[in-house]
Amino acid sequence: MNPEEEVQDPAAGDGAQPEAAQHCGLIAIVGKPNVGKSTLLNALVGQKISITSRKAQTTRHRITGIRTEGPNQFVFADTPGFQTRHGTALNRSLNKAVTGAISDVDVVLFVVEAGRFQPADAQVLKLLKPGIPVLLVANKLDTVHRRADIAPWLQEMQQRHPFAEIVPVSAKQPKDVKRLMDVCARYLPRQPWWYGEDELTDRSEKFLAGEVVREKLFRLTGEELPYTSTVVIDKFEEEPSPKHDRFVRIAATIVVERDGHKAIVIGDKGERLKRIGTEARQELEKLMGAKVFIELWVKVRGGWADDEARVKSFGYE
Numbered sequence: 001m002n003p004e005e006e007v008q009d010p011a012a013g014d015g016a017q018p019e020a021a022q023h024c025g026l027i028a029i030v031g032k033p034n035v036g037k038s039t040l041l042n043a044l045v046g047q048k049i050s051i052t053s054r055k056a057q058t059t060r061h062r063i064t065g066i067r068t069e070g071p072n073q074f075v076f077a078d079t080p081g082f083q084t085r086h087g088t089a090l091n092r093s094l095n096k097a098v099t100g101a102i103s104d105v106d107v108v109l110f111v112v113e114a115g116r117f118q119p120a121d122a123q124v125l126k127l128l129k130p131g132i133p134v135l136l137v138a139n140k141l142d143t144v145h146r147r148a149d150i151a152p153w154l155q156e157m158q159q160r161h162p163f164a165e166i167v168p169v170s171a172k173q174p175k176d177v178k179r180l181m182d183v184c185a186r187y188l189p190r191q192p193w194w195y196g197e198d199e200l201t202d203r204s205e206k207f208l209a210g211e212v213v214r215e216k217l218f219r220l221t222g223e224e225l226p227y228t229s230t231v232v233i234d235k236f237e238e239e240p241s242p243k244h245d246r247f248v249r250i251a252a253t254i255v256v257e258r259d260g261h262k263a264i265v266i267g268d269k270g271e272r273l274k275r276i277g278t279e280a281r282q283e284l285e286k287l288m289g290a291k292v293f294i295e296l297w298v299k300v301r302g303g304w305a306d307d308e309a310r311v312k313s314f315g316y317e
């Protein structure tokens, strides 16, 4: 078989691809907090892998999301928003995840909000290594009401840095995401795939469980709760069940910094904590195809985000 023919036909992807025709590459997604990196990762992978919220510092680890289509295997690395303000142990860990993810990649998606380029964006741009192509992804295009305003800004961006390409998108618009995928495909070297065709992430179900609880925590508390809260999974056990194909028992602790924060998380008569648990359970049941039982606790650990040992013990590298 002529491998070139395979490459020409991305729709021919549901069977095995001959190794000689396979393309595979690593694509880092970086940017300042809250620009929509994780929303984009999920859209590119076609499934929710990485949690998202309106709060900054939602992503706290490098998270791999994989998409295999036709001859192409895209290995995306979502990263935390780069922190420029406070040098806490947690922030240092977040930034380490960013700097660790940008070397040895085939292409970088540098995500900014369309029409905006701020000092925090410039700091991220400075981290990028010469020699690796950078695509400027101008996200949240749907929030730009006067499209005419965007043209001069795009020109300004082209002058700022020799971006390989500039791709304006809305992560919430499937046709934009498809267009971005097609651009990314051009940067995948020809080499055998690194992951199985059906693999979506390198993260365990236990890790995802902690992330989903943290997402519900962030979404249901909003601005009231500072970002210095985290979730630790104490138990993640698959148990035999006569009624269900899979039954998973999870216990998790939400760690906050102050008694006042604990009260916010628990809510009136425990209502909020209950809702966090219910929403997390429903989402995890779908994600894992299992019946899930989840038990949540709240613990106060003052100053944990600035305590190197504690930050490590809570699973941050």
Ligand SMILES: Nc1nc2c(ncn2[C@@H]2O[C@H](COP(=O)(O)OP(=O)(O)OP(=O)(O)O)[C@@H](O)[C@H]2O)c(=O)[nH]1
Residues within 6 Å of the ligand: 031, 032, 033, 034, 035, 036, 037, 038, 039, 040, 051, 052, 053, 054, 055, 056, 057, 058, 059, 060, 079, 080, 081, 082, 139, 140, 141, 142, 143, 169, 170, 171, 172, 173
């Ligand atoms: N209107 C609009 N909102 C978006 C778009 N992409 C992301 N968002 C929203 O922006 C917020 C932040 O999205 P995330 O994907 O969590 O952003 P992030 O860059 O991963 O944030 P951190 O992990 O905290 O650095 C969420 O409320 C998203 O729903 C978009 O294209 N348009």
Ligand SMILES: [Mg+2]
Residues within 6 Å of the ligand: 037, 038, 039, 050, 051, 052, 058, 059, 079, 080, 081
């Ligand atoms: Mg994120």
